[in-house]
Each structure stands twice: as structure tokens, then as C-alpha cells.
Amino acid sequence: MVPSDDPEPSSTYAGPRPVPPPRRGCPHSPPCPTADSADRDAARVASQHWDQGWSLLCNGVILFEDTGEILPTGRTIEPRRTLPRAACVPRPPAPRRASGAPVTV
Template sequence: MCSHEPACPSFEDTDREAARVVSSHPEQGWSLLCNGVVLFDDTGELLPDGAVVAPHRPRVLAA
């Protein structure tokens, strides 16, 4: 799907969120990346194979 040089990470790679945005819909809270990943504002993801990645916000540790 990606035609960039160098190619964006595959949706199977751990750095898949580094792929370029091809369609942004901030009013709806999601963006489509060139590797087919739908990235949601809450950091959740929908992968092209139908798998769901739960939101993974950084946890704040108590001081």
C-alpha cells in the first residue's frame, strides 16, 4: 500500500504508528495511515487484518 521512500513500517511492525497519514479526520477522532492502520485519538488502533489494539496511553505514576 505504501509508495514512500523509504517505505513506511508494515502494520505488523511494532513501530506501525510511524507510517504516514493518508486521510485525517480529527473531527471524528481517527486517521488512516498508509499501512492500512486506522489510528484513533485515544491511541487505539484497528489493523487491516481486523485485529484491534486497545488504547495504550502512558500511565502516570504516583510520586
């Protein structure tokens, strides 16, 4: 195209549009927690593969169904094991007297 002194060119073509830079980080609002933060599991699921037992989170963390994780750096996080609740632990039977009545403590 030849430059012109005419302030309004006859063509509306303005040339190629600039390509926006690739988006880095989380596109969500509010942004998802980073892979380094303690609440990294709260990030949105970007891709889920329940048939294989894992999900890719928005922050790049791979989360397994047993709560194990692989961080974007390659570091692995062991699955978290929860302790049983007190209500789930069976109590030992109360001691009984020979008469069959429970002993009061």
C-alpha cells in the same frame, strides 16, 4: 491497422499504452512500516478525520486519538495507557512532631 514492410510507419500512433499495475504497498521513500510491525504508528497519514477522532495511515491502520487501532486484518489494538511520571504523583506529607518540626529519617 494493416502490417507493413516499411520500417518506419507513416503514423506515430503506437497503439494503446499498457496500463501499469496498481501500486501495492507504500509509495514513500523510505517505505512506511507495515501494519504487522511494532512501529506501525510511524506510517504517514493518508487521510485524517480529526473531527471524528481517527486517521487512516499509509499502511492501512486506522489510528484513533486515544491510541487505539484497527489493523487491516480487522484485529483491534487496545489504547495504550501511560503510567504517571514520578514527578506527577503527589507525595504523602512528611510526618511532623508535636512541635511542628519535620521528623528526620
